[in-house]
Amino acid sequence: xxxxxxxxxxxxxxxxxxxxxxxxxxxxxxxxxxxxxxxxxxxxxxxxxxxxxxxxxxxxxxxxxxxxxxxxxxxxxxxxxxxxxxxxxxxxxxxxxxxxxxxxxxxxxxxxxxxxxxxxxxxxxxxxxxxxxxxxxxxxxxxxxxxxxxxxxxxxxxxxxxxxxxxxxxxxxxxxxxxxxxxxxxxxxxxxxxxxxxxxxxxxxxxxxxxxxxxxxxxxxxxxxxxxxxxxxxxxxxxxxxxxxxxxxxxxxxxxxxxxxxxxxxxxxxxxxxxxxxxxxxxxxxxxxxxxxxxxxxxxxxxxxxxxxxxxxxxxxxxxxxxxxxxxxxxxxxxxxxxxxxxxxxxxxxxxxxxxxxxxxxxxxxxxxxxxxxxxxxxxxxxxxxxxxxxxxxxxxxxxxxxxxxxxxxxxxxxxxxxxxxxxxxxxxxxxxxxxxxxxxxx
Numbered sequence: 001x002x003x004x005x006x007x008x009x010x011x012x013x014x015x016x017x018x019x020x021x022x023x024x025x026x027x028x029x030x031x032x033x034x035x036x037x038x039x040x041x042x043x044x045x046x047x048x049x050x051x052x053x054x055x056x057x058x059x060x061x062x063x064x065x066x067x068x069x070x071x072x073x074x075x076x077x078x079x080x081x082x083x084x085x086x087x088x089x090x091x092x093x094x095x096x097x098x099x100x101x102x103x104x105x106x107x108x109x110x111x112x113x114x115x116x117x118x119x120x121x122x123x124x125x126x127x128x129x130x131x132x133x134x135x136x137x138x139x140x141x142x143x144x145x146x147x148x149x150x151x152x153x154x155x156x157x158x159x160x161x162x163x164x165x166x167x168x169x170x171x172x173x174x175x176x177x178x179x180x181x182x183x184x185x186x187x188x189x190x191x192x193x194x195x196x197x198x199x200x201x202x203x204x205x206x207x208x209x210x211x212x213x214x215x216x217x218x219x220x221x222x223x224x225x226x227x228x229x230x231x232x233x234x235x236x237x238x239x240x241x242x243x244x245x246x247x248x249x250x251x252x253x254x255x256x257x258x259x260x261x262x263x264x265x266x267x268x269x270x271x272x273x274x275x276x277x278x279x280x281x282x283x284x285x286x287x288x289x290x291x292x293x294x295x296x297x298x299x300x301x302x303x304x305x306x307x308x309x310x311x312x313x314x315x316x317x318x319x320x321x322x323x324x325x326x327x328x329x330x331x332x333x334x335x336x337x338x339x340x341x342x343x344x345x346x347x348x349x350x351x352x353x354x355x356x357x358x359x360x361x362x363x364x365x366x367x368x369x370x371x372x373x374x375x376x377x378x379x380x381x382x383x384x385x386x387x388x389x390x391x392x393x394x395x396x397x398x399x400x401x402x403x404x405x406x407x408x409x410x411x412x413x414x415x416x417x418x419x420x421x422x423x424x425x426x427x428x429x430x431x432x433x434x435x436x437x438x439x440x441x442x443x
Contacts (some may be wrong), residue, residue, distance in 0.1 A: 002278045006033030008123055013043040013069055014085065015061045023056065026112050027119065033117065037381040040064035044072055044196045047080075054081040054122055059097065067096060072196055074101035081126035101404050111162065143187035147331055148324045152316040156183070159313050164190025169263070169308045172286040174315030176425065177365030180286035181244060183315060187284065188242040189389055194282055197241030202234045205250035212255050217262070219271035227272070235268055242282040248308070249287040249294060253301070260304045283308065289426055318360040318367065325355050328364060332371035333383070340375055345383040354385035358392045361418045361425070391415050 010027055014020050015038050017358045024034040035050060037043035039061065046052065055073055059066040066084055073080050084097035084105040097105055106114060142148075143157045163170055164187050172180045181201060188199045207215050214224070218233025234243060245246045245251075251259070263283060267276045285308045294300035318325060329347065337344040347355075360366055370388070378387055385392065417428050429439060 001242075002275060007031045008119075009033045009035070009051055009075045010054045010056060010119070011035045011037065011043060011046055011050070011052045013037045013040065013061075013066070014058040015039060016058070017299035019058070020292040023115065026115060032119070040069045040072070041196050043069060047073065052080060053126065054083065054119060056083045056119075057196055058083065059084055059086045068196070070097060070101050071198070081122040083122050144190065146182060146186060147327055148321060149327065150316075150321045152320060152323045153324060156313070156315060159311075160186050162189060163187045163311050163313065165192075167191075167194075168303045168310040169282070169284050170284040170311045170313060171309045172284065172290070172313045172315065173290070174286070174288065175317050175361075175363055176288050177363035178315040178317060179364055180288075180315060181246060183313060184242070184284045184286060187313075188244075188282070191242075193283070194241050199240055199242050199244065200234055201244045203246050204248050209252050209255060212252075213258060216259070216270045217268045217270055217277075220273050224271065231270075232395055233270065235262070235281055235323055236277070238281045242281055245283065245285040245308075247287060248285040249289040249291060249300060256301045257305050260301065260307060263304075263307050277417075319358075319436055323356070325360070325367065326352065329355055329371055332368050333375070334371050336375045342375060342379070343381075345375070345378075348382050348384040350385040351383050351388070354388055354392045359389065359418065361415075411442060414439065 007030070010032050012020050012027075012034060013036075014023075017038065020036045020038070024036055027034045035046055035052070037046050041064070043055075043057070047055070055068045055069070057069045061069075061210050070082055070084065073082055082102045082104075084102045086097070086105055086107050103125050104118050106118050144160055146157070148155070148156070160183060170184070170187060172183055174180050174183075184201075185199055189195045202216065213219075214227075214231065214233070216234050218231045219227050221227055221230050245259075262279060266279050268279055269276055276280055291300055291305050291309070295302045295305050302335075318328075326347075333344050333347075356366075362369070374383055374387060414428075414432065417431050418425070425436065425439060429436060432439065434442075
């Protein structure tokens with residue numbers, strides 16, 4: 001007689017073997033399938049290879065803690081139910097766990113009834129959170145948390161897989177809104193050993209040049225005015241994991257040499273300190289500009305370019321991904337309809353045509369914003385192109401229409417230039433002779 005299918009698959013993570021055995025015995029008696037791991041690394045391997053529905057993890061464990069476990073699980077398994085076990089009265093730990101992404105927590109010691117009730121409540125939460133696969137197109141492809149079935153996306157998935165098998169530096173190129181950080185996360189979580197350690201994003205243009213070294217490498221108390229306490233810096237925060245340098249093309253030239261030295265020597269010094277620190281960190285960088293062009297113009301160091309461009313990852317713009325636009329639109333419709341408590345609308349043929357024909361200068365981010373905005377502003381059963389922005393609609397030429405305002409005419413011309421350059425903002429900036437901030441304002 002075949003074994004009865006368990007109610008749900010549960011993974012228990014605790015370095016205390018007796019606690020694991022007690023929880024496993026009690027849950028198994030209620031018809032749950034239970035697996036056990038005694039540290040975060042082993043638990044990550046189980047999550048990757050098994051269909052786990054609920055994760056129960058202890059708060060205090062040696063080396064990597066329950067909070068590290070939650071962060072890894074939330075980044076990599078979005079529909080997983082998570083319960084944190086905390087010591088008696090450890091409210092601070094419970095609050096931290098909930099902020100990190102846990103659904104429920106139990107304080108030790110707990111009764112069998114408390115355990116069963118909490119597990120049942122957690123399962124109900126994650127079931128409500130899950131998206132019904134039948135609501136998406138049957139031919140939807142999704143790998144690494146990225147949706148796409150086009151040939152270019154299949155090539156991207158293969159590159160991500162290869163990049164995740166080693167520690168080489170990675171340079172990700174793609175237009176704004178294509179999902180460069182999403183690809184970097186996919187590479188990080190595909191790595192066999194680094195996946196359980198932090199993925200730390202660092203926004204290069206968002207840091208003032210005067211604070212660059214302090215932010216990236218850290219500083220000691222009193223190193224400069226305002227340094228009231230020690231700071232470990234982003235390199236230390238990403239130890240054993242991955243550091244993602246976003247928009248590295250915007251990094252001032254004088255700071256590029258400081259970054260290069262760390263990449264070459266694998267060592268860095270905190271501001272105000274003389275002791276060298278080793279950097280066991282995988283570096284990934286991203287840009288929406290062609291760095292080789294910047295090198296020729298003297299805006300980017302050639303040696304740094306060669307150092308980070310070991311594995312080159314090219315993300316295709318949305319306009320080159322064919323029917324992926326419709327798959328993504330459907331995905332966002334399901335996502336935001338659930339979030340807003342609305343019924344998912346159906347796309348009219350006019351909407352499908354508009355979505356497929358539009359150039360999408362803002363790529364996936366622009367598409368997501370469009371769908372989100374539509375579901376907020378409209379309660380109709382259908383999503384039609386009539387409600388889309390004017391730039392997405394088929395319009396009659398108004399070149400001789402003197403009723404247009406100057407701002408309308410400017411916006412129209414900017415979009416025409418973007419369409420002419422295939423959405424390449426760098427080329428559009430050259431034609432328009434304006435800076436990036438002005439371009440975004442015009443759009």
